[in-house]
Amino acid sequence: MSGTLYLLPTPISSAPIQFALPADVIRIAQRVEHFLVEDAKSARAFLKKLGHPKTLRELSIVEIGPAPDAAKISDWLAPLKSGVDVAVLSEAGCPAIADPGASLVAAAHRNGWKVQPLVGPASIVLALMASGLNGQRFRFHGYLPIAAEARAAAIEALERESKSGETQIFIETPYRNESLFSALLDHCAPATRLSLSIDLSGGDERVQQCAIAEWRAMRDDARPPLAKRPAVFCLLA
């Protein structure tokens, strides 16, 4: 019998691990000894916080990086073939969602090996739940273009798209949050609703949703501070 490929979410904030993962998920993670991880350093910190019964030295922690090399996948997954469980971890949140991991999962399916996703923090879902915008239909875009003109065009396209009632979700690297926020205020219609979810699950968590016109009129100190904090944007025209 083959091993199981676990998809193990990791915390998205500095809150205690007991705020991020169910106790039974922690127990499963404590039994796994083979980890395929986006980033070795953050994975080691996570496994320490998890209270893994083995020392880091006794565990196999293999870094797959942000763009896993397809040629290495079959070696990485080899333990599964001999009945040994493997867990995939991204740097924060759910592996394979806005993060690497999908190519490993696809390979496991091709081989008929068991794949088991585990419950944990998914910033996209937390942001959507807390946005007050339509959660019956939604679309996740990842990152928008960086160049001003291309970004403006993307914003206008997704605002148009959302007129059907479909919530549009996207993210940005923290140091570019302010600039994306300004672009949204510049290019969206006054009545379009925008939700900002900042530092989800963390000590500075803040979720705020209102119309573009209200965001424009708001004093800077009434807004959640965006700079250098993880943020998820939800938009609905």
Add this chain to the structure above:
Amino acid sequence: MSGTLYLLPTPISSAPIQFALPADVIRIAQRVEHFLVEDAKSARAFLKKLGHPKTLRELSIVEIGPAPDAAKISDWLAPLKSGVDVAVLSEAGCPAIADPGASLVAAAHRNGWKVQPLVGPASIVLALMASGLNGQRFRFHGYLPIAAEARAAAIEALERESKSGETQIFIETPYRNESLFSALLDHCAPATRLSLSIDLSGGDERVQQCAIAEWRAMRDDARPPLAKRPAVFCLLA
């Protein structure tokens, strides 16, 4: 100071609650005494499993139904105004995602009350993580049309859409799963990939992903049994 509107996910399977919710989330839920719930019966069963320190009789459990009445929202949220916390619960999974709750959250934002989403099971995210399909960009459609012709047109449209690399996610009521599955085999191209996630987090959990051509060639007993089980479909052309 106002109370907090918690968005409290509930288990999506009969597995123990410790497999679904982080210990700190369980602790928060045990402190709340006002619950706005999609379905009172399942909410009571959940609160018992949760080991809430108060008896069900001492708690306020108000049923908001699958389509909350807008005229009642301000009464429902009144405790928040006086500093009392309120939690929104759907029948299973995350409130406000493919489930009621968003209109309550929107009202809380209009009043400037604190909204806090909590970590728990989201079948859409678990299914996508385990699908091995693209998790960098995806779209959730909810339910497809039921009538054969409209459903075929919807399937063809989302298969076309997914050629851009965007994974398409949709659900069906359990007793119609088999019929949706047949329609997908009938209307999609042989190379299109389809993932079925059945009874996520439950004892009969099974996730399987392959090309439409492989699904077509598969013996019935090699496929996960779909009838009457909760399922999430992910598709990528």
